[in-house]
Amino acid sequence: MAKILISSLGTGSLNPNNTSKRQYRTAVYKIDGQSYERSFIASVLYEHLQLDGMIFLGTVKSMWEEAYESFCLEKGLTVDEDYYVKLSDTIDNLNYQSPLDSIDLSKLEAVLGEQSKCILIKYGIQDSELQENLDKIIQIVDYLEDGDEIYIDITHSFRSLSLFLFLVLIFVNDLKADRNIKIAGIYYGMLDVCREFEYAPIVNLKSLFDLTQWIKGAYSLKNFGNGYLISTLLEQQGNDQLAEGIRKLSDAININYVPTIQQQATTLKKSIQSDQSSPFKYLKNILGDFIEQLSPQSKMVNPESNFQLKLASWYCKNKRYATAYITLAEAIITYVCEINSKDFKNKDDREDMKKILTKTHRDFSLSKIYVKINPIRNAIAHASFDKKRSSYSKAIQDLDSYLKETKQIFKTEKL
Structure with missing residues (x-):
């Protein structure tokens, strides 16, 4: 398992003492109470978090030459002046229309070390460029191994790139869930407050990423009855009791065990209202x-x-x-049991009520509905290959009207 930093590289500013040279101004960065005076926050994070590799993202105008020189000096390596000058001159003559293969970053990658990579991307001005960038960033996963941890630095480069990188990695996290690649930290160096603090705090914004997980979990539970992600997030906060309740409700919904659904829903109503853990309290x-x-x-x-x-x-x-068809068919049988004072839990009583619907009282409205839906219900339950039944699209189309008609009949307490 490796710990990899993904960092965006900006264009920097001109050195006031040498206007032909760009630079990242040196700043004092502070993280976890420790201070580092560096030009590149990526260098700080690499050392502080004891990372194994770096992936730099940047455009053809990013400060690749300065990154090369800086990391050479930090690692005690000799700077290849010819390569530095050639890289700098090449970048000076490029613009947003230049092809991405205009510059050679192989020596920078060699300096950064194993498990490191430099990826050139477009400015992202047009949708086509954003799509191209999406393809490039998603390819990062190909450089990673199962179980790797990703740390993201969004301090530099275009603000749009930072947002884009954040959203794409959320997408990658879900798309490649089987790879078990963990987003362990999202860092931002607050250079904006240097004058006030006399240093740039490095803050971890991973809580924002975690919030997207809560939102996704709430959506899955609300729309599909799957509370497993919410349950996992609650467990991570130490709320095992509520997590277990939501997991049991999800299991009951997915297997359609009606009594357990009733029981778990009733129990959870009280538990959810009393829970104040954040960010669950917002959901x-x-x-x-x-x-x-x-x-x-x-x-x-x-x-x-x-x-x-x-x-x-x-x-x-x-x-x-x-599941809707199966539950609707059973609801009708239960209803006939109830209005005839029969035990809806008793198998024989339920069979007798089916006979009322299918034989003795076939002309009643509810009987006609049951006779239509029961063959569909049986075909579903038995995973039938019967080609004589109605098409799946018609079964789906008719379901809503069956439900509405049944609801109206239930109000009459008659068949």
């Missing part, structure tokens, strides 16, 4: 609304069938059509 109202949708309503007439119907509607809304 709990959204999650509370979601859990309310899956909570039983004790004052409702025929509560069990209506709960199943509500659950089927939620599955349909979130495009889990197979």
Whole structure:
């Protein structure tokens, strides 16, 4: 496992004592109580975090020549003056339209050492350039090994590049989750406050990245019933009890165990409202609304069938059509049990109610709905290859109307 820094390289400013030479002005950087006086914050992070390699991102106008000289001196290596001058002169004559292969950065890469790379990117002025940059940055993953840790420096270069790099790496983190590549830190050197503090604090913005994980987790739970990411994040904060409750609810939803869904939703309603951990406290109202949708309503007439119907509607809304059909069919059977004072948990009673729907009272509205949906339900449950059933698109199209009609019939307490 290696620890790799990804750092953006800017154009710097002209040296007032030598206007033909660009420079990053030396600054005192402070991180974790330790001070470093350096030109490049990447150098500070490399030493302080004891990293194994660096990946520099920059344009054809970035200060590649200064990075080469600076890292040579820091590592006690001899500066190749010819290479330095040639690199500097080449960069002076380039612009945003120059091809990315206009400069040779092989010697800089050699100085930076193993597991290091220099990647040239466009300015990002047009959508086509942003797409090209996206392709370049995503290729960073190809240089990494499973289990590597990434540290990101967004201090220099275009502000747009820093934002772009941050968002792309969020994308890469999800896209390449199987690689187990961890974003361990996102650093920014606050050069803006040097005059006030007499040093530039280096702050870790990883909490912003973590917030995107909370948002993604809340979305997954609200729309798909998958609370596993939220559960993992809560565990990382030490809230094992709430994490376990959300995981159990997710499991129950995904396997469609109705009694467990009711139980876990009821328990979580209280737990979520009492939890004040950050940033979960900013999401709990959204999650509370979601859990309310899956909570039983004790004052409702025929509560069990209506709960199943509500659950089927939620599955349909979130495009889990197979589970919606299965739950809707079972809701109808439960409803017939309830209005006939039968035990909806008893298998024989449920079979008797099916006969009412399919044989003795086939002309009733609810019976007609059941007769239409039950073959679809059976085909889904048995993963049938029966080609005679209606097309999947028609089954999806009709589901919403079946739910609405069933809901209206349930209000009558009749068939």
